[in-house]
Amino acid sequence: MTAKFNFRQSLALLFFLSLNITLFAQSADYTISGKVIDNDLEVPLEYATVSITDVNDPSKVTGGVTDIDGNFAIEVAKGTYNIEVEFISYESKIFKNRTVNSDLNLGTIALGVSSASLDEVVVRAETTQVDVRLDKKIYNIGKDLTTAGGTVSDALNNVPSVSVDVEGGISLRGNENVRILINGKPSAMAGFGSTDVLSQLPADAIERVEVITSPSARYDAEGTAGILNIILRKDKTLGFNGSLTLTGGDPANAGASANINYRTEKFNLFNTTGYRYRESPGNGYNETEYFEEREIPLLEDINYDRNIEDRDMDRENKGFNTNLGLEYYINDQSSITGSIFYRNGDDEDLTTNINDYFLNGEERLGTTRTELETEEDESYQFAVNYINKFNDEGHQLTADFQYDIDNEEQAAFINELVDNNNTGRDEINVPREETNTLEEQREYLLQADYVLPLGENSQFEAGYRGNFENTVTDYELRQENDNGVLAINENQTNIFDYTENVQALYTQYGSKFGDFSFLLGLRLENTNLKGNIDSELTEAELREEFGFQINTDFDNNYLGLFPTVNIIYELGEQENITLGYNRRINRPRGWFINPFPSRNSRTNIFQGNPNLQPAFSNAFDLGYLKRWEKLTLTSSVYFQRETDAFQRVQDNITISGPNNTEVEVIRTLPINLGTNDRIGAEFGLLYNPADWLRLNGSFNFFQFNIDGEYEGQSYSQENNSWFGRFSSKVSLPLGIEWQTNAFYMGPSDEIQGQRDGMLSIDLALSKDIFNDNATISANVSDLLNSRKRQGTTTTDMFTQYSEFQWRQRQINVSLIYRFNQQKNQQRRENRDMNDDDMEGDF
Numbered sequence: 001m002t003a004k005f006n007f008r009q010s011l012a013l014l015f016f017l018s019l020n021i022t023l024f025a026q027s028a029d030y031t032i033s034g035k036v037i038d039n040d041l042e043v044p045l046e047y048a049t050v051s052i053t054d055v056n057d058p059s060k061v062t063g064g065v066t067d068i069d070g071n072f073a074i075e076v077a078k079g080t081y082n083i084e085v086e087f088i089s090y091e092s093k094i095f096k097n098r099t100v101n102s103d104l105n106l107g108t109i110a111l112g113v114s115s116a117s118l119d120e121v122v123v124r125a126e127t128t129q130v131d132v133r134l135d136k137k138i139y140n141i142g143k144d145l146t147t148a149g150g151t152v153s154d155a156l157n158n159v160p161s162v163s164v165d166v167e168g169g170i171s172l173r174g175n176e177n178v179r180i181l182i183n184g185k186p187s188a189m190a191g192f193g194s195t196d197v198l199s200q201l202p203a204d205a206i207e208r209v210e211v212i213t214s215p216s217a218r219y220d221a222e223g224t225a226g227i228l229n230i231i232l233r234k235d236k237t238l239g240f241n242g243s244l245t246l247t248g249g250d251p252a253n254a255g256a257s258a259n260i261n262y263r264t265e266k267f268n269l270f271n272t273t274g275y276r277y278r279e280s281p282g283n284g285y286n287e288t289e290y291f292e293e294r295e296i297p298l299l300e301d302i303n304y305d306r307n308i309e310d311r312d313m314d315r316e317n318k319g320f321n322t323n324l325g326l327e328y329y330i331n332d333q334s335s336i337t338g339s340i341f342y343r344n345g346d347d348e349d350l351t352t353n354i355n356d357y358f359l360n361g362e363e364r365l366g367t368t369r370t371e372l373e374t375e376e377d378e379s380y381q382f383a384v385n386y387i388n389k390f391n392d393e394g395h396q397l398t399a400d401f402q403y404d405i406d407n408e409e410q411a412a413f414i415n416e417l418v419d420n421n422n423t424g425r426d427e428i429n430v431p432r433e434e435t436n437t438l439e440e441q442r443e444y445l446l447q448a449d450y451v452l453p454l455g456e457n458s459q460f461e462a463g464y465r466g467n468f469e470n471t472v473t474d475y476e477l478r479q480e481n482d483n484g485v486l487a488i489n490e491n492q493t494n495i496f497d498y499t500e501n502v503q504a505l506y507t508q509y510g511s512k513f514g515d516f517s518f519l520l521g522l523r524l525e526n527t528n529l530k531g532n533i534d535s536e537l538t539e540a541e542l543r544e545e546f547g548f549q550i551n552t553d554f555d556n557n558y559l560g561l562f563p564t565v566n567i568i569y570e571l572g573e574q575e576n577i578t579l580g581y582n583r584r585i586n587r588p589r590g591w592f593i594n595p596f597p598s599r600n601s602r603t604n605i606f607q608g609n610p611n612l613q614p615a616f617s618n619a620f621d622l623g624y625l626k627r628w629e630k631l632t633l634t635s636s637v638y639f640q641r642e643t644d645a646f647q648r649v650q651d652n653i654t655i656s657g658p659n660n661t662e663v664e665v666i667r668t669l670p671i672n673l674g675t676n677d678r679i680g681a682e683f684g685l686l687y688n689p690a691d692w693l694r695l696n697g698s699f700n701f702f703q704f705n706i707d708g709e710y711e712g713q714s715y716s717q718e719n720n721s722w723f724g725r726f727s728s729k730v731s732l733p734l735g736i737e738w739q740t741n742a743f744y745m746g747p748s749d750e751i752q753g754q755r756d757g758m759l760s761i762d763l764a765l766s767k768d769i770f771n772d773n774a775t776i777s778a779n780v781s782d783l784l785n786s787r788k789r790q791g792t793t794t795t796d797m798f799t800q801y802s803e804f805q806w807r808q809r810q811i812n813v814s815l816i817y818r819f820n821q822q823k824n825q826q827r828r829e830n831r832d833m834n835d836d837d838m839e840g841d842f
Contacts, residue, residue, distance in 0.1 A: 033073040034106035036066050036085055044070030045111065048087040055080045055097060068265060076100055085109050138210050162211065162228065172213065172226050179223030182230050207231045213638070214566055214580025214621045217506040217521025218449065218463065221562040221585045232272070232323070241820035249812035252279040266329050273322040284311035285803040286604070288666070292797070296357055296365060297663045299430065302423050304357035304364055315349045334388040341381035349373045356420075366420030367430060373412040380405040394453045402445035410437040431480035438474040443467070458511035467502045475596055491545060491656040495534040496594045500587070502527050508564070515570040523562040527587060530555045531610060533595070542595065547653055550595055550610055558614055560585060574627040578636075581620050586646060588612035592670050597655065605655075606668045613672050617642040634684040645676035647751055649710055652797045666798070673715055673751075674708020692731040699724040706751060713796075721748035739764045753800075755791035759784065774817040781810040 036048040046068045054060035056079065066072045083095040083106070091112050098104065162172055172178040210229035212219065219227055242260035247253065257274030286309040293303045325339030353369040383402045390396060416430040449463035473496045478486040508521030533552040535542065542550040565581040591598070592612060597605035623636035648670050654662045680702030687695040701722040708715055723745045730738045741762040748755045764779035788805040 029078055030100050030103050031073050031075050032083065032100065032104045032106065034109050036070045036087065036109045036111060039110040039112040044068070045087050046070065048085060050074060051084045052076060053082045055082060085111065087111055138208055170228065172211070172228065179220060179227045180230070181227060183232060184229055214582050214619070215564065216519055216566060217508045217523040217562065217564045218461065220465065220504070221523055221525050222587060223584060243816055243818045245814060245816045247812055247814045249810055251281055251808065251810065252277070253810065253812060268327040271322065271324045275320045278317045280315040280317065280807045282313040282315065282806045282808065285309065286800060288798050288800040290798045293359065294664055297665065299428065300661070302365060304359050306358040308356045310354040312352045313349060316347065318346045320344045333390065337385040339383045343379040345375065345377040347375040362422070363420060364422055365418065367416050367418050369414065369416040371412055371414045373410065375408065375410045377406070377408045394451055394459065396451050398449045400445065400447040404443040406441040408439040411435070432486065434478045434486055436476045439471065441469070441471045443469040457513065460509050462507040465504050469500045471498045471590060473594065489656065490536040492596060493536070494596050496596070497532040498590065498593065499530040500589065517568045519566040521564040525560055525562060527558040527614070529587070531593060545656060546595055546607065548611065554610065576625050578623040584617045584619065586615040586617070588614060597667070604666050609670050612646070612670060613644050615642050615644045615646055615672065630688050632686040635682065637681045638679070640678040642676040644672040645674065645706070646670050647673040647706065647715065649715065650752060650793060650795055671710050673706065673710060677705040679703050694729040696727040697725065715751045717749060717751055719749040722746040735767055737766045750791065752795055753791055753793035755789065758787060758789065760787040773819070774815065776815050778813045783809065785809040
């Protein structure tokens with residue numbers, strides 16, 4: 001904390017110095033000059049403070065700051081002076097009792113990074129750097145070898161508190177309702193809330209990940225688990241620099257990405273462009289036993305009581321993305337930034353599903369079902385940011401405008417052939433199906449934030465955010481009729497027009513007195529959810545078809561207050577305690593509301609629920625951090641109560657098939673289910689026992705206590721689960737680095753069954769070449785090929801065992817080449833991070 005307040009004092013000192021410069025200038029005869037640079041990077045330090053104190057009269061103080069090249073020149077009178085050179089987060093240098101009777105050139109002054117931090121405790125390690133603040137933990141993505149050539153999703157899976165499941169779903173402390181932001185805002189880069197896009201962006205595009213478990217009032221109240229804010233790289237070094245990354249792997253994985261930056265005194269031009277081709281084979285297995293006989297879907301009078309589905313998935317993903325931006329420095333205090341983001345995806349997935357139907361232990365029918373699904377997706381994002389810094393003490397105003405467009409077209413072609421026929425029928429024909437989905441999304445974002453420091457230790461902030469989003473989904477299902485013609489299923493075909501508008505005003509105040517710092521905030525947020533269902537069916541027919549009341553034209557408004565409290569108490573320079581409270585909302589969105597089912601298979605569907613109400617949560621978080629010379633401990637305990645919590649239940653329903661037939665399927669349906677109390681604890685250790693060995697581990701235990709019922713059936717339960725991760729990095733001879741990451745998700749009881757534990761191990765090797773201008777690395781993801789979701793579901797009508805593996809073991813080789821760029825830029829990036837952060841440092 002000393003560094004922070006020394007810096008603020010230096011700003012106050014500059015103001016005082018300006019009042020004294022006139023006095024010195026009246027008798028100035030000589031010049032004290034020099035140049036200030038970073039000791040390790042050997043780059044100039046702009047705005048370093050130089051203060052000059054008269055030894056014989058300490059009340060006489062003058063000074064100045066360095067220019068963009070790190071140079072300074074200060075006029076003084078003849079005399080003897082103490083000269084001090086300071087820069088935020090760096091160790092100061094003092095030149096005592098320097099006699100000036102002629103011009104004095106101090107030469108090049110190299111400053112090293114201070115071991116003290118701003119107002120937070122910083123843990124430095126090559127794989128991950130932890131920056132602990134009042135409302136968040138910041139993980140700077142360092143030289144993580146296991147994600148070289150990987151994606152943003154791969155990088156997130158190595159962040160403590162975060163886990164990414166086998167389908168790419170992201171959860172925070174075991175809670176899937178986490179809000180994903182890019183550079184502090186909802187973004188087309190994050191797929192309008194979907195996590196699919198994160199598996200297409202390269203991991204090396206990330207500068208840092210902010211894990212915000214107790215979000216301040218400045219953030220959107222969405223996400224009961226909290227927020228993951230992904231900050232992308234934007235270099236601020238003068239001149240032209242960048243990097244090129246090439247990746248190849250097995251199963252087929254090829255990619256190339258380039259990150260370039262050109263900065264002058266007036267503008268900063270930056271671009272990140274990447275292309276990826278990936279084949280991702282996966283597999284699934286379902287074995288379902290029914291307590292009563294039932295008809296095979298779409299085949300009347302053929303009964304069964306057991307079904308085995310063995311599924312193989314061959315996915316081919318091609319994607320291109322580019323982000324081009326220009327920051328123009330209007331003057332020393334203000335700048336405007338414009339950027340354009342474009343993403344194109346072209347995917348083709350072939351799923352082969354072998355179905356075997358049994359009755360009383362004997363096979364009745366065997367079929368092979370193939371589903372070819374194609375998807376073309378285009379996203380655009382246009383963004384403008386304006387910032388005006390009224391002074392160097394944090395008084396500033398920012399304004400943002402962002403417009404996102406996403407157009408997506410999906411088509412599926414489903415065909416099923418009979419392999420084994422023991423039914424006694426001469427010929428069995430399973431009707432073909434085709435689906436076509438067109439989805440158009442538009443989103444506008446307007447945001448303004450004002451920050452006003454109040455004295456040295458306090459800060460006031462206020463702002464507005466408006467998010468306006470519209471999604472139109474046009475879904476068509478065609479099924480083969482008795483004449484062999486693909487005819488539209490009018491009961492399932494529909495257009496769903498969905499609008500979500502969220503507007504918010506917020507204010508917050510932070511201050512520090514002694515060892516206490518606090519940040520208090522209040523957010524007023526209005527949510528307007530509107531939906532219109534265009535279908536051949538009336539509301540009464542929809543109710544009969546889907547089994548619950550459906551409003552085909554709804555308009556819901558929710559107004560809420562969301563207070564936040566964050567407190568930190570410094571027990572010592574390397575030790576602190578934090579306490580946070582926040583209220584959050586989980587809004588029902590998109591596919592969770594659309595009542596028309598998605599067809600995962602003939603026997604399993606997912607159906608949205610337009611009657612979902614928002615869930616609200618109140619959460620408390622108590623954290624402790626302690627750092628020793630080679631060991632750092634981070635820990636916290638937390639509690640959250642969520643009302644009207646979302647849960648997914650499975651039941652057995654009948655839906656309309658072709659030719660006016662009825663088909664029995666297992667439906668997964670999201671519902672509001674009472675309360676969900678979550679309590680947990682997490683611990684993290686970073687241990688660097690030697691220069692050649694770095695160890696990093698974390699453990700997260702959580703308990704869910706769900707209380708509620710649906711349609712007269714109780715789903716109350718208590719569920720314990722945990723996950724842990726371990727990482728080691730070893731420096732071998734010849735400059736080779738070896739890293740091992742292990743992750744284990746403990747077993748869990750679900751509301752209708754249980755999920756088994758899951759283990760995943762990653763290995764990587766790397767070496768710097770070409771005078772450290774390039775790095776070559778090889779890694780294997782999921783070494784044991786064990787990253788599979790396995791579990792059992794039991795209801796009144798069936799019991800089902802399932803396995804699912806989204807992606808098999810992956811081996812990658814990656815080459816990163818840097819030009820006009822130091823290998824270790826982390827220290828400068830850390831300094832820039834504090835300039836970019838708008839939260840305040842309380």
